[in-house]
Amino acid sequence: GENVEQHPSTLSVQEGDSAVIKCTYSDSASNYFPWYKQELGKRPQLIIDIRSNVGEKKDQRIAVTLNKTAKHFSLHITETQPEDSAVYFCAASSQGGKLIFGQGTELSVKP
Amino acid sequence: EAQVTQNPRYLITVTGKKLTVTCSQNMNHEYMSWYRQDPGLGLRQIYYSMNVEVTDKGDVPEGYKVSRKEKRNFPLILESPSPNQTSLYFCASTLSRNTDTQYFGPGTRLTVL
Numbered sequence: 001g002e003n004v005e006q007h008p009s010t011l012s013v014q015e016g017d018s019a020v021i022k023c024t025y026s027d028s029a030s031n032y033f034p035w036y037k038q039e040l041g042k043r044p045q046l047i048i049d050i051r052s053n054v055g056e057k058k059d060q061r062i063a064v065t066l067n068k069t070a071k072h073f074s075l076h077i078t079e080t081q082p083e084d085s086a087v088y089f090c091a092a093s094s095q096g097g098k099l100i101f102g103q104g105t106e107l108s109v110k111p
Numbered sequence: 112e113a114q115v116t117q118n119p120r121y122l123i124t125v126t127g128k129k130l131t132v133t134c135s136q137n138m139n140h141e142y143m144s145w146y147r148q149d150p151g152l153g154l155r156q157i158y159y160s161m162n163v164e165v166t167d168k169g170d171v172p173e174g175y176k177v178s179r180k181e182k183r184n185f186p187l188i189l190e191s192p193s194p195n196q197t198s199l200y201f202c203a204s205t206l207s208r209n210t211d212t213q214y215f216g217p218g219t220r221l222t223v224l
Contacts, residue, residue, distance in 0.1 A: 001170070006153070032210035043201060043215040044154070051210075089153055097161060098169055099144070099209045101154040 002027040002094045006102025021105045023090035024072040032093035039086045080109045115216035123222045132187045134202030142205040143185040147198040192223040
């Protein structure tokens with residue numbers, strides 16, 4: 001069936017460094033790729049998304065890139081800050097109407 | 112205020128005792144989902160509904176039921192809960208389809224003894 005693999009599962013960076021989280025998906029019909037941030041004890045919230053007709057999208061310090069041929073997409077956070085510490089989830093839409101999430105990456109930004 | 116609400120927020124129950132977790136949204140969204148979140152497994156979709164009276168299975172539907180009699184409500188029913196259904200559950204809604212922004216409820220922490 002459809003699945004989304006996310007790596008790494010944990011990531012620790014120094015404040016000010018960049019962080020990259022990668023996801024691969026299996027359904028070639030997927031056309032929507034959101035990223036969600038979940039702070040401790042809170043609900044997931046959308047931080048950025050990209051659709052299959054776009055290769056890259058940026059919003060201030062965060063950016064997402066998509067390679068449809070290779071079926072992978074990545075989240076890039078530059079100039080990380082302690083408040084970026086959270087669990088990040090990627091997801092991919094499926095043709096049948098589902099949204100498939102990755103396993104999550106716990107990002108820790110050390111001051 | 113636009114929001115998704117869930118009740119209860121916390122529940123401890125015993126094996127076999129039927130329970131319902133309610134979910135309600137006030138944004139007139141057509142698409143609603145239920146997810147369970149488990150460590151190392153991410154968010155897994157249980158069921159989703161594209162509109163009133165239209166529901167479909169997600170990736171882990173076994174042991175769960177849903178209904179969508181009204182647009183705003185999408186309850187999750189566990190007819191005979193088992194310990195492997197101990198998890199954190201999230202309801203979510205989107206405007207019209209799975210490719211719109213998902214708005215999550217606050218979560219329900221369920222423990223089945």
